Amino acid sequence: MMSERWEDILxxxxxxxxWSAWPIMDEQKAPSxxxxxxxxxxxxxxxxxxxxSVDFIIxxxxxxxxxxxxxxxxLEYLKxxxxxxxYILDRPEDWxxxxxxxxxxxxxxxxxxxxxxxxxxxxxxxxxxxxxxxPEINSRTDDGSIDFYWSVDKVKLMIHxxxxxxxxxxxxxxxxxNRKEPIEGWIxxxxxxKPYFIEWLANVST
Numbered sequence: 001m002m003s004e005r006w007e008d009i010l011x012x013x014x015x016x017x018x019w020s021a022w023p024i025m026d027e028q029k030a031p032s033x034x035x036x037x038x039x040x041x042x043x044x045x046x047x048x049x050x051x052x053s054v055d056f057i058i059x060x061x062x063x064x065x066x067x068x069x070x071x072x073x074x075l076e077y078l079k080x081x082x083x084x085x086x087y088i089l090d091r092p093e094d095w096x097x098x099x100x101x102x103x104x105x106x107x108x109x110x111x112x113x114x115x116x117x118x119x120x121x122x123x124x125x126x127x128x129x130x131x132x133x134x135p136e137i138n139s140r141t142d143d144g145s146i147d148f149y150w151s152v153d154k155v156k157l158m159i160h161x162x163x164x165x166x167x168x169x170x171x172x173x174x175x176x177x178n179r180k181e182p183i184e185g186w187i188x189x190x191x192x193x194k195p196y197f198i199e200w201l202a203n204v205s206t
Contacts, residue, residue, distance in 0.1 A: 064112055065089050065105050075119050077131050084137045085112055088146070091139075100141035110168040110189045111137070111146040111161045118201055121193035130205040135159075150204040153177070157204055161189070176203060 059072045062079065064086045071078060085108050093102045115132065122130050135148035140160075148159040154177035159170050164186070171186040187194055 064108060067109050067112070069112060069116060071116070074123065075116065078115055078119060080134045081115055081137060082112060084134075085146070088137065088139050096141060098141070100139075101144040103139040103146065104144035106163065106168065107139075107144065107146045107161045110170070111148065114159070114161065114170060114189050117189075117193050118198060121198045122202060122205060125195065125198050125202075127198075127202050127205065130202060132201055132205045135204075152204050155203045157200065172197075174200060176200070 059070050060076075062069045062071050062082050064082060069082070071082075088103045089105065089108050091100075091103060094100055095102070119132050122132065133150060133152060135150050138147050138149075139145065140147065143162075146161040148157075148161075150157045155175070157172065157174035159172045161168065161170055163169060168189045169186045170189050172183065174183045176183070183200065187197065
């Protein structure tokens with residue numbers, strides 16, 4: 001496989017066994033969700049005769065339920081949230097012994113996709129050294145939908161992942177020290193990241 005050949009030429013101190021390395025060239029796109037931003041992850045240039053320079057993107061696959069997510073090195077910090085979502089998804093019906101509904105796989109998937117898309121969005125927007133703080137993650141006992149919650153200094157933000165007419169949405173409510181009124185509304189999570197939401201998430205990143 002191409003990943004095995006190219007991984008051989010990378011510094012073994014940089015690439016762990018669970019990572020895949022793909023070359024990014026002008027005429028070639030890597031089989032990764034980060035194709036549009038080839039500088040993502042560890043950018044390592046190798047010289048290969050004839051003056052050929054190759055940039056590499058290094059990523060690993062994380063599986064939650066039936067979905068697999070390709071996460072580059074820059075976003076590995078999301079692993080904690082991914083593990084929490086997997087734990088919540090694995091809980092059985094009536095996990096609280098009070099009739100709680102099992103977590104919704106579609107809600108879990110929407111929540112994880114949201115984290116990936118907006119963590120990537122922070123970097124694309126120029127917040128290249130900012131990392132979204134791990135939210136408190138819980139599933140609602142009545143329908144199994146997922147909630148994210150942050151409380152940082154004078155910022156409080158809650159995001160509820162559910163569906164509207166069959167499409168995944170994120171309903172949100174937040175209070176910020178620099179805003180007189182709270183923010184409240186919802187967005188579709190199957191659309192590109194919203195610039196204003198990236199700015200809000202920068203308030204719960206470090």
